[in-house]
Amino acid sequence: MTISTDHILSIIDEHADSTALLLLPGIQYYTGQLFDIPRITAHARARGITVGWDLAHAVGNVELSLHDWDVDFAVWCTYKYLNAGPGAIAGVFVHERHHHPNPNPVKDELGLGYKHRLAGWYGADKAVRFNMEKEFRPAEGAHGWQVSNPSAVDLACVRAALGVFRRTSMKELRDKAVVLTGYLEWLLNGLLQESVGTGEKGEPAFRILTPANPLERGSQLSLLLRGGLLGRVSEKLAEGGVVVDVRKPDVIRVAPVSMYCRFEDVWGFVEVLKKALEEE
């Protein structure tokens, strides 16, 4: 179900000479698998491949060291684990080594030797932004990839959301998350051992798709329900006041977020799930 790091590294080796870019999700949205970002990045970069990560499900969920891992670029949204609201303005990381102009510009770069980009006026250096100069001189680093001016309302929401993270640390959040999700897994395995909701032919009520190793997952566990159970179970969960994410046909994604979920909430979810499965 999940993809091993060794398999990814072997794909990189196989296509190393003909590959320009590696682009993967830090956490796979369906299975909840957390990839070994530093190892995959190092392996690909050593073979001359540019490396980008989509961290939509990873940022605010697991610890990241994008600079030290030498990642070329990364993108993420801010409405999942960052809590900035639906459709909130998103984030980008561009590694420092791409910030400076090439002293010997080549054809593929901007006039001044900066990295090629879809340039827009707001990405120009703040000092010259309003000078209306013909030549594009980008702002420092990732800021030079801005195209037009951002909405202040959007940024106010992101700023508020980031402020909560500043009151703790990703290490503390992650430390709690490992235990919280481990507790969820332990309770769910308990249901399976008790044969709760087992089908007529002995098929278990669900299977956990997410890797059992805490280092290969974030907060989320994905449960693949036995065929036909999803409708009734999601109805019962809603009645029980539980909000989980449903992926048709048969998967529910449960993410006890360590910032605002308690162990009691996890226990309550499993109780509701147990009832729903027992009524089948």
Added chain:
Amino acid sequence: VGNSLGAQPKGIRTHLDAHLETWASIGVNGHFTSFEDSPLAAWQDMAADCAQQSLDLVGAASPSEVIYMNTLTVNLHLMMASFYRPTEKRHKIIAEWKPFPSDSVSPLQDSTIVPVLTLPSLSTQSPPNCNGTVFPHPPHSSKSTQTTPRQ
């Protein structure tokens, strides 16, 4: 369900109020002015302020490595335009073969919005021993064998 939409922080309301107050009281000067009692930077410095607040979050060495702008898929397009620079020899993209739509569509559309780019040949990685329930489509192995980029 943080994996879909996170809960609303209490501070959202106060930050939005602060922004509305700035706008109502000093208008266009809000671009360059920040009040002592406001949690917000001047409008033109807000994105940089958010970058500064994100160092621990993503492990950036400096605020210049981070920017907030647009939304996810747009940013992916912008990054692809910069970082996917195919040559005749190196042109493949190693990507997930059944990703979330925001990831799968972008590389392909990139080739149409940036005419200098050639159609990418996606080197699609398929999970070994994949179960039909989760990954119902076979990997597009033909794409990974495509060797010559098309103009």
